[in-house]
Amino acid sequence: MKVVQLGPYPPPHGGVQTNLVAIREYLRRSGHTCDAVNLTRFRRENSDGVYYPESAGALMRLLWRLPADILHLHFGGDLTPRLLGLAQFCGMIPGRRTVLTFHSGGYPGSPAGKSAAPGTLRGFVMRRLDGVIAVNQEIAALFVRFGVPAARIRTILPFTVQPPDRNLPLPERLAGFLANHRPSLLTVGLLEPEYDLAMQIDAMEAILRRYPDAGLVIVGAGSLEEALRRQIESKPYAAHILLYGDMPHAVTLRAMLACDMLLRTTLYDGDSVSVREALYIGTPVIATDNGMRPPGVHLIPAGDPSRLCGAVAAVHEGGAIRQAPAGDGQENVRAVLRFYEELLDGPTRSESQYRRG
Numbered sequence: 001m002k003v004v005q006l007g008p009y010p011p012p013h014g015g016v017q018t019n020l021v022a023i024r025e026y027l028r029r030s031g032h033t034c035d036a037v038n039l040t041r042f043r044r045e046n047s048d049g050v051y052y053p054e055s056a057g058a059l060m061r062l063l064w065r066l067p068a069d070i071l072h073l074h075f076g077g078d079l080t081p082r083l084l085g086l087a088q089f090c091g092m093i094p095g096r097r098t099v100l101t102f103h104s105g106g107y108p109g110s111p112a113g114k115s116a117a118p119g120t121l122r123g124f125v126m127r128r129l130d131g132v133i134a135v136n137q138e139i140a141a142l143f144v145r146f147g148v149p150a151a152r153i154r155t156i157l158p159f160t161v162q163p164p165d166r167n168l169p170l171p172e173r174l175a176g177f178l179a180n181h182r183p184s185l186l187t188v189g190l191l192e193p194e195y196d197l198a199m200q201i202d203a204m205e206a207i208l209r210r211y212p213d214a215g216l217v218i219v220g221a222g223s224l225e226e227a228l229r230r231q232i233e234s235k236p237y238a239a240h241i242l243l244y245g246d247m248p249h250a251v252t253l254r255a256m257l258a259c260d261m262l263l264r265t266t267l268y269d270g271d272s273v274s275v276r277e278a279l280y281i282g283t284p285v286i287a288t289d290n291g292m293r294p295p296g297v298h299l300i301p302a303g304d305p306s307r308l309c310g311a312v313a314a315v316h317e318g319g320a321i322r323q324a325p326a327g328d329g330q331e332n333v334r335a336v337l338r339f340y341e342e343l344l345d346g347p348t349r350s351e352s353q354y355r356r357g
Helices: 015-029 056-065 081-092 121-127 137-145 172-179 197-210 225-233 249-258 273-281 305-318 331-345
Strands: 002-007 033-038 070-075 097-102 131-134 153-155 184-188 215-219 241-245 261-264 285-288 298-300
Touching: 002 015, 015 033, 015 070, 015 273, 015 331, 033 056, 056 081, 070 081, 070 331, 081 097, 081 121, 097 137, 097 331, 131 137, 131 331, 137 153, 172 215, 172 241, 184 197, 184 249, 197 215, 197 225, 197 305, 215 249, 225 241, 249 273, 261 273, 261 305, 273 285, 285 305, 298 305
Parallel strands: 002 033, 002 070, 070 097, 097 131, 131 153, 184 215, 184 261, 215 241, 261 285, 285 298
Antiparallel strands: none
């Protein structure tokens, strides 16, 4: 099987990037060919089957010449005309099946999501795809509102977990910080406004009154890095906050294992990969209640530092015993591969009837 993954390719190591790479690595380990095409403005030299086209024209030429049975698109955020145009173009290339994973967990509840209907341009494009993958039930229902037949919809969680390598040494800077700070709080994500990281930094004042040795590790990269750094430096407790930067995924999982809890405070969020990963390896999670958190998460309202402080105390003093991971962490990516196989066993586009409508 020859597959091409299209979406944001790390760095940074966000949730969509991690899912794309996990599928690619699993396919290659299983003996399949899987290239990747980066769709962000980030540029590197093409190497090891990872491509960085410099323009829309270059992307179209690349997709036309790359051998592929499956083109797998990964979209987050909004369904912009640019992304819809790309999906439509992929659907026109002969001999390919086109699959879309839509990662934007908050989109169904947005004004754009609430206007979903078969008669929209979005609905037209979605129905021309061979298959769609929803990362939660709300997105699956969104596809139905767009008129996508249920037989072409799969709900597959967007995470796979390689159990953390306990022998993997933590980076020296992180290891030194954790050695001197307990409880240790970890937050993983992009440094963007929707993650409400400034609130976490402010909340540390009350957390430190209760736990003078506490520490907060912020992992990720993004547009707010310098603003967050200035905010941290302005605090008398700056030594208790480590703005680490971007971190390879394997090291992030090892850090989750080493820390006492994961924080996911958001103003807009979907089904977070880092939340799923932390729960899988047994790390307690405190997260903003967005209506779609998995069981086991300690929920708090958005933008409430006092409730965050209370949740940290409840988790730290609750004495929860970490459970061993269930399964091998690869169940979801195996489901993606099965979906590919089903699509390749089905009719070709020229034989299919649904595209006529």
